Amino acid sequence: MPELPEVEIITRGLKKEIIGKKIESVVVLNNYRTSPPSKVFSEQLKGVEITEATRIAKVVTLALSKNQQFLTFHLAMTGRLLLRKKTDATDAYTRVIFKFTDEYELRFSDLRMFGYAKLLSLEELGELKEKYGPSPFTKGLDTKKLHSLLASKKGPIKKLLLDQSIIAGLGNIYANDALWIAKIHPEQNAGKLTLENTEKLLAAMQEILTEGIKNGGSTIKDFVDIYGNPGSQQKHFRVYAKAGQPCMRCSTLIVGTELGGRSTFHCPTCQKLSADATGALKLW
DNA sequence: AACGACACCTGGAGGC
């Protein structure tokens, strides 16, 4: 589920609510695979205090009071982090429960179990950060820098936007919508984007992600914040999941395609493909 | 190096 805005919403919620809370005990359910394995994972977290909540790309990162350790969560497609009272009704698909010394607990729920909960050392956290490229909000990522990042790459721009090692934060929804805002065809050859288009793309990524955060994230089915509330960005999708519907700018019908195995949407009028495109787009 | 296929899992939606 979550892309940068959704993870940011959750991280902000945690920052507001659980800094200073102390973990009393940890329960791992359904043999969910934590790292390290559940027994050690639980032991290591016992008695530890949460000192900070930050986001690395799409990874929620909690700094802990002990041994310079960090508790990290990747929510993948269906992960949720919910702050509940211990007496509150169970949430479906809860995989790990972090019980605090007060009346609250943090529940990590993950229907499809694509996500993870990992305890990392400072060194491992450094390695994690190195895996990711800059986010569209990283200071120093300007048009020129982005242009040079993309210049060496081949292949359709949309695929590269989903590659977290190049640009971190976008997923399928925001990548589709950012390209529509920038009026760039999803299949445009990334290495040959003009400086002008690169500038538009950077601005579009910043715009759509900022808007997503402002609207509390996109909720199609699964995403909720730490209180269980859905976001509303799905009401503002530009092209994502809108095949056959009129473009908001020009009323041309949005076209749905598949690119790199992911559903892809664009307006054939606003997002023209120029001659250097890669030719890998398959119509539905 | 780069690309596609597939794998990890479960459930919801829609067709028949």
Place this chain on the structure above:
DNA sequence: TGCCTCCAGGTGTCGT
């Protein structure tokens, strides 16, 4: 009602 197929916001691996 029920069975079947397809689809899903992410990412990692493996083979060509």
